[in-house]
Amino acid sequence: MKSVLILxxxxxxxxxxxxxxxxxxxxxxxxxxRDPNQLQIALERGAVTEKVTDPIAxxxxxxxxLLSGPVFAIIDWMEKLxxxxxxxxxxxxxxxTKSQITALATRFFNQSGRAAFLPGHPMAGREVSGAAxxxxxxFRNAVWLFTPLADWQREPKAEQLIQDWQTWISAFGCxxxxxxAQRHDELCAWVSHLPQFVSTALSALLENQFGTAEDMRAIGxxxxxxxxxxxxxxxxxxxxxxxxxAEAISSALMALEQRLTxxxxxxxxxxxxxxxxxxxxxxxxxxxxxxxEDK
Amino acid sequence: MKSVLILxxxxxxxxxxxxxxxxxxxxxxxxxxRDPNQLQIALERGAVTEKVTDPIAxxxxxxxxLLSGPVFAIIDWMEKLxxxxxxxxxxxxxxxTKSQITALATRFFNQSGRAAFLPGHPMAGREVSGAAxxxxxxFRNAVWLFTPLADWQREPKAEQLIQDWQTWISAFGCxxxxxxAQRHDELCAWVSHLPQFVSTALSALLENQFGTAEDMRAIGxxxxxxxxxxxxxxxxxxxxxxxxxAEAISSALMALEQRLTxxxxxxxxxxxxxxxxxxxxxxxxxxxxxxxEDK
Numbered sequence: 194m195k196s197v198l199i200l201x202x203x204x205x206x207x208x209x210x211x212x213x214x215x216x217x218x219x220x221x222x223x224x225x226x227r228d229p230n231q232l233q234i235a236l237e238r239g240a241v242t243e244k245v246t247d248p249i250a251x252x253x254x255x256x257x258x259l260l261s262g263p264v265f266a267i268i269d270w271m272e273k274l275x276x277x278x279x280x281x282x283x284x285x286x287x288x289x290t291k292s293q294i295t296a297l298a299t300r301f302f303n304q305s306g307r308a309a310f311l312p313g314h315p316m317a318g319r320e321v322s323g324a325a326x327x328x329x330x331x332f333r334n335a336v337w338l339f340t341p342l343a344d345w346q347r348e349p350k351a352e353q354l355i356q357d358w359q360t361w362i363s364a365f366g367c368x369x370x371x372x373x374a375q376r377h378d379e380l381c382a383w384v385s386h387l388p389q390f391v392s393t394a395l396s397a398l399l400e401n402q403f404g405t406a407e408d409m410r411a412i413g414x415x416x417x418x419x420x421x422x423x424x425x426x427x428x429x430x431x432x433x434x435x436x437x438x439a440e441a442i443s444s445a446l447m448a449l450e451q452r453l454t455x456x457x458x459x460x461x462x463x464x465x466x467x468x469x470x471x472x473x474x475x476x477x478x479x480x481x482x483x484x485x486e487d488k
Numbered sequence: 489m490k491s492v493l494i495l496x497x498x499x500x501x502x503x504x505x506x507x508x509x510x511x512x513x514x515x516x517x518x519x520x521x522r523d524p525n526q527l528q529i530a531l532e533r534g535a536v537t538e539k540v541t542d543p544i545a546x547x548x549x550x551x552x553x554l555l556s557g558p559v560f561a562i563i564d565w566m567e568k569l570x571x572x573x574x575x576x577x578x579x580x581x582x583x584x585t586k587s588q589i590t591a592l593a594t595r596f597f598n599q600s601g602r603a604a605f606l607p608g609h610p611m612a613g614r615e616v617s618g619a620a621x622x623x624x625x626x627f628r629n630a631v632w633l634f635t636p637l638a639d640w641q642r643e644p645k646a647e648q649l650i651q652d653w654q655t656w657i658s659a660f661g662c663x664x665x666x667x668x669a670q671r672h673d674e675l676c677a678w679v680s681h682l683p684q685f686v687s688t689a690l691s692a693l694l695e696n697q698f699g700t701a702e703d704m705r706a707i708g709x710x711x712x713x714x715x716x717x718x719x720x721x722x723x724x725x726x727x728x729x730x731x732x733x734a735e736a737i738s739s740a741l742m743a744l745e746q747r748l749t750x751x752x753x754x755x756x757x758x759x760x761x762x763x764x765x766x767x768x769x770x771x772x773x774x775x776x777x778x779x780x781e782d783k
Contacts, residue, residue, distance in 0.1 A: 385711060460731070468689070
């Protein structure tokens with residue numbers, strides 16, 4: 194992997210550029226963003242080594258093209274790039290949902306005469322967006338998921354680029370995991386999308402209910418802060434997640450609504466004990482801290 | 489304030505003893521707990537200087553009696569102590585809801601011939617309970633709320649003890665705030681109780697849905713961790729909160745259920761943008777970290 198082009202130098206694209214440099218990548222990293230300010234920040238922060246004005250021409254020159262941004266922006270690029278790249282090139286992405294992107298990767302890429310496409314998703318992010326908030330450490334101890342693509346014909350060069358890309362990602366401090374696209378979207382509906390929509394709902398509700406009431410804000414502690422942190426997340430990204438994973442998100446939301454109703458109806462009955470005991474059994478593996486979490 | 493008795497040496501009671509010592513209190517701190525193990529841990533950790541076997545007799549000797557534990561345990565102690573203390577003594581508490589405790593404080597205390605009672609509530613806690621998890625730093629940068637009691641007759645000694653107690657609490661690193669009992673319970677329903685029940689619901693749901701599925705746990709990141717942290721909270725404490733603030737909690741839960749339904753029904757409509765924009769406007773003041781939050 195001698196040259197990289199990052200299409201979309203927002204939070205994740207710029208963080209990937211910073212992480213490549215931090216891990217010792219010394220070749221060119223070209224960058225493009227539809228917002229010239231984001232691209233300028235990415236350049237000034239050293240995430241990219243050059244700004245690109247013609248992203249199509251630049252894509253034809255890069256070994257690896259990283260598509261970064263909301264899911265529909267990634268899909269747009271997949272359509273634009275599908276016919277103009279060579280089989281020795283690799284396209285990969287950081288999109289939050291994977292079923293549609295993986296289906297398009299099978300349809301538009303990964304076949305005779307077409308470039309390779311490796312659908313990817315770093316389980317890293319922040320409630321704030323933009324190149325200014327990017328940092329290499331966002332990926333430390335995170336999981337970077339890839340969805341497997343069956344039976345595709347790879348050029349040896351493209352196969353090598355996949356290995357190279359995953360080696361760099363490991364050097365970012367990520368754990369590389371494979372997860373089938375449908376399972377990815379189902380799991381993410383529960384562990385990522387549901388928390389986001391709950392946090393949005395709770396933040397919107399509190400804003401409606403209390404406006405600027407200072408006593409509410411004065412007594413809100415860690416619990417409130419954690420539960421509303423993601424309320425600051427941008428619509429632009431989550432619109433695409435909601436559109437491309439609506440069914441799984443809808444199921445998860447409905448299940449939670451029913452569970453909350455059950456708790457509400459049993460605030461004074463022994464059923465509440467059963468809910469707490471079940472919740473007490475839920476365990477996540479011990480956390481590995483990242484610099485981002487310490488903020 | 490020359491002598492303190494802590495009735496209930498669990499997480500908050502033991503933390504208060506540790507905080508008193510850390511802030512320079514050098515007189516006796518007696519302790520009692522219905523669980524001898526908790527009391528032994530509190531003694532070994534230096535939170536109390538002596539173990540009490542007859543809490544009623546010990547209460548008659550203490551300047552300040554701190555009632556710590558679930559709300560109904562505090563209420564039990566209020567009933568037991570109301571007639572046996574002297575007007576120069578102060579009773580205070582750390583109970584999570586304040587309407588019932590404040591009503592009883594007016595009825596049983598704070599009148600001619602009775603001891604003073606100052607209803608209090610430190611907005612500090614952890615999802616784990618017990619003396620072993622206590623620490624002085626739990627109160628650093630926290631708010632310690634007191635509900636005002638109108639028109640009560642104080643002995644000068646009791647008035648001095650109130651000032652002393654609040655001075656010590658400030659020395660713990662707490663901000664002392666007054667909040668009327670009804671408003672306290674209404675606000676806490678939103679900023680503390682609702683987050684707890686959402687976290688319990690989500691944790692119970694995930695435990696049901698995924699059991700021990702490792703792929704779900706592997707990809708769960710910071711968002712999931714934050715949203716389920718309070719799922720580990722003990723039923724014993726939250727049962728009393730649910731019973732003594734059921735109406736306000738029920739209203740808050742129903743409002744959130746409706747909001748989640750609204751989001752679910754609008755995953756693909758422009759209404760979703762409005763929810764995100766409203767949520768984006770919700771802001772809490774910048775966080776002041778405590779050692780507990782860094783864990």
